[in-house]
Amino acid sequence: xxxxxxxxxxxxxxxxxxxxxxxxxxxxxxxxxxxxxxxxxxxxxxxxxxxxxxxxxxxxxxxxxxxxxxxxxxxxxxxxxxxxxxxxxxxxxxxxxxxxxxxxxxxxxxxxxxxxxxxxxxxxxxxxxxxxxxxxxxxxxxxxxxxxxxxxxxxxxxxxxxxxxxxxxxxxxxxxxxxxxxxxxxxxxxxxxxxxxxxxxxxxxxxxxxxxxxxxxxxxxxxxxxxxxxxxxxxxxxxxxxxxxxxxxxxxxxxxxxxxxxxxxxxxxxxxxxxxxxxxx
Amino acid sequence: xxxxxxxxxxxxxxxxxxxxxxxxxxxxxxxxxxxxxxxxxxxxxxxxxxxxxxxxxxxxxxxxxxxxxxxxxxxxxxxxxxxxxxxxxxxxxxxxxxxxxxxxxxxxxxxxxxxxxxxxxxxxxxxxxxxxxxxxxxxxxxxxxxxxxxxxxxxxxxxxxxxxxxxxxxxxxxxxxxxxxxxxxxxxxxxxxxxxxxxxxxxxxxxxxxxxxxxxxxxxxxxxxxxxxxxxxxxxxxxxxxxxxxxxxxxxxxxxxxxxxxxxxxxxxxxxxxxxxxxxxxxxxxxxxxxxxxxxxxxxxxxxxxxxxxxxxxxxx
Numbered sequence: 001x002x003x004x005x006x007x008x009x010x011x012x013x014x015x016x017x018x019x020x021x022x023x024x025x026x027x028x029x030x031x032x033x034x035x036x037x038x039x040x041x042x043x044x045x046x047x048x049x050x051x052x053x054x055x056x057x058x059x060x061x062x063x064x065x066x067x068x069x070x071x072x073x074x075x076x077x078x079x080x081x082x083x084x085x086x087x088x089x090x091x092x093x094x095x096x097x098x099x100x101x102x103x104x105x106x107x108x109x110x111x112x113x114x115x116x117x118x119x120x121x122x123x124x125x126x127x128x129x130x131x132x133x134x135x136x137x138x139x140x141x142x143x144x145x146x147x148x149x150x151x152x153x154x155x156x157x158x159x160x161x162x163x164x165x166x167x168x169x170x171x172x173x174x175x176x177x178x179x180x181x182x183x184x185x186x187x188x189x190x191x192x193x194x195x196x197x198x199x200x201x202x203x204x205x206x207x208x209x210x211x212x213x214x215x216x217x218x219x220x221x222x223x224x225x226x227x228x229x230x231x232x233x234x235x236x237x238x239x240x241x242x243x244x245x246x247x248x249x250x251x252x253x254x255x256x257x258x259x260x261x262x263x264x265x266x267x268x269x270x271x272x273x274x275x276x277x278x279x280x281x
Numbered sequence: 282x283x284x285x286x287x288x289x290x291x292x293x294x295x296x297x298x299x300x301x302x303x304x305x306x307x308x309x310x311x312x313x314x315x316x317x318x319x320x321x322x323x324x325x326x327x328x329x330x331x332x333x334x335x336x337x338x339x340x341x342x343x344x345x346x347x348x349x350x351x352x353x354x355x356x357x358x359x360x361x362x363x364x365x366x367x368x369x370x371x372x373x374x375x376x377x378x379x380x381x382x383x384x385x386x387x388x389x390x391x392x393x394x395x396x397x398x399x400x401x402x403x404x405x406x407x408x409x410x411x412x413x414x415x416x417x418x419x420x421x422x423x424x425x426x427x428x429x430x431x432x433x434x435x436x437x438x439x440x441x442x443x444x445x446x447x448x449x450x451x452x453x454x455x456x457x458x459x460x461x462x463x464x465x466x467x468x469x470x471x472x473x474x475x476x477x478x479x480x481x482x483x484x485x486x487x488x489x490x491x492x493x494x495x496x497x498x499x500x501x502x503x504x505x506x507x508x509x510x511x512x513x514x515x516x517x518x519x520x521x522x523x524x525x526x527x528x529x530x531x532x533x534x535x536x537x538x539x540x541x542x543x544x545x546x547x548x549x550x551x552x553x554x555x556x557x558x559x560x561x562x563x564x565x566x567x568x569x570x571x572x573x574x575x576x577x578x579x580x581x582x583x584x585x586x587x588x589x590x591x592x593x594x595x596x597x598x
Binding site: 056063130159 | 312333336339343345347348351353354356357374377379382383384385
């Protein structure tokens with residue numbers, strides 16, 4: 001795969017963006033952002049069919065909805081580096097008068113964002129509507145979503161999960177960031193969710209797992225496999241096994257960095273582990 | 282005073298159903314969603330004629346609001362249908378984030394609002410929905426008064442770009458506004474010109490206001506009656522013009538006085554022109570089981586209550 005090195009470089013640069021964005025404003029959510037970096041880089045630069053210009057209706061292009069809106073740093077960085085808005089605008093993250101709100105919104109007109117998210121559990125329902133609009137429009141492109149695993153504790157997800165299978169919404173690929181962590185601790189400590197694969201299957205979904213959720217090749221392969229399973233009468237779920245805080249040794253394997261920014265020293269350490277590839281914003 | 286003729290009692294929810302049916306025939310982008318209440322919302326005809334444009338969501342209103350938001354992405358104009366209680370309080374955060382804050386072109390159509398839902402009791406009789414919806418930035422709030430007006434409003438909101446809350450009810454009530462009227466969002470309708478007092482009413486209370494005005498006329502009191510079908514944006518110019526003439530105002534609505542039409546008027550007049558006002562509304566209470574007529578009498582929401590409020594406000598001029 002000749003493109004792989006480019007995507008690797010982009011992944012490292014996105015990590016640097018995330019760290020610098022949250023450090024600058026001493027707030028934001030680095031843990032989940034770092035854990036989903038490879039996934040979003042692969043999705044936007046390898047998997048999705050996109051139109052050159054952003055249009056809210058997104059006809060004849062794949063759509064993505066971020067349900068766990070708190071990982072906005074990775075979303076913004078990937079969007080900017082895909083050309084949706086100037087990379088320098090990452091400088092304005094969480095500042096007053098910015099289009100880069102703490103959680104993503106359509107309200108400030110940021111290209112690439114089609115729904116506000118942050119209050120958890122709503123993204124899958126929205127994606128179902130968009131997927132059904134595509135069917136009405138005879139638009140063969142797909143709808144992708146990303147959800148936190150802890151987010152599945154919100155009941156609305158299960159309304160949507162039941163509906164998606166019951167109504168055969170088979171142009172949807174929903175990915176669960178299966179890192180096993182949430183704000184107050186591990187998901188098993190906070191509220192054990194049992195076997196998510198069995199649960200989705202029991203609801204009538206086609207489920208596949210990407211065991212190495214921070215490995216670009218594994219993700220690209222998994223997404224391609226997921227795509228082949230669409231259009232067969234079942235919604236498709238990917239359980240993406242990630243490590244929260246991936247790529248920064250002291251942020252990994254813990255929930256501590258869910259919503260905490262690094263200090264000056266910690267930032268220096270973290271950036272040293274991810275040397276600049278494409279140039280900082 | 283101007284005479285209004287009841288063309289035959291009908292329910293406002295049937296006006297919604299008729300409007301939706303017409304939209305099904307005229308606007309290919311209109312889609313409808315329902316949370317297991319097709320018959321109550323009178324959506325059968327639309328579904329029969331446009332089965333591919335109807336989405337039965339099941340008893341899952343939160344999911345319905347999200348799906349509606351998503352359908353707008355791709356150019357659809359979704360009309361959601363369920364009871365007012367399940368259209369607002371149950372799904373407030375979904376409406377707030379996925380529809381209002383996300384600027385989505387969703388029409389939230391809510392039946393069985395208020396006490397006139399009747400025998401099912403307080404679990405279903407929402408009296409707080411106008412307040413919740415009007416507080417959302419950008420949300421238009423409409424509460425038409427009869428069958429004809431509800432039909433016209435349903436058709437009109439499809440041409441408006443942005444989120445709308447359309448509130449209507451269950452019982453058959455007087456149908457007195459013109460057939461095929463043009464509905465203008467945010468434009469109050471002058472029903473009777475008067476000089477002593479302004480009565481502004483919304484929804485089912487508009488007909489009661491007309492009866493009250495007729496009874497007051499017999500007592501030598503000249504009441505101006507204005508139908509405020511759009512609570513937000515409020516037609517402040519029409520209200521100001523009227524109270525400049527009459528000097529006092531009574532607001533009438535099937536809703537809690539906290540958060541309702543009366544509160545919006547009071548808030549406006551407090552800064553524009555302080556004016557004595559009386560509120561015909563529920564007084565921070567839940568409802569209960571009973572017939573619509575019994576409930577409107579017990580909770581002070583009929584023409585008698587409006588007449589009493591007029592007598593009271595006249596003394597404060």
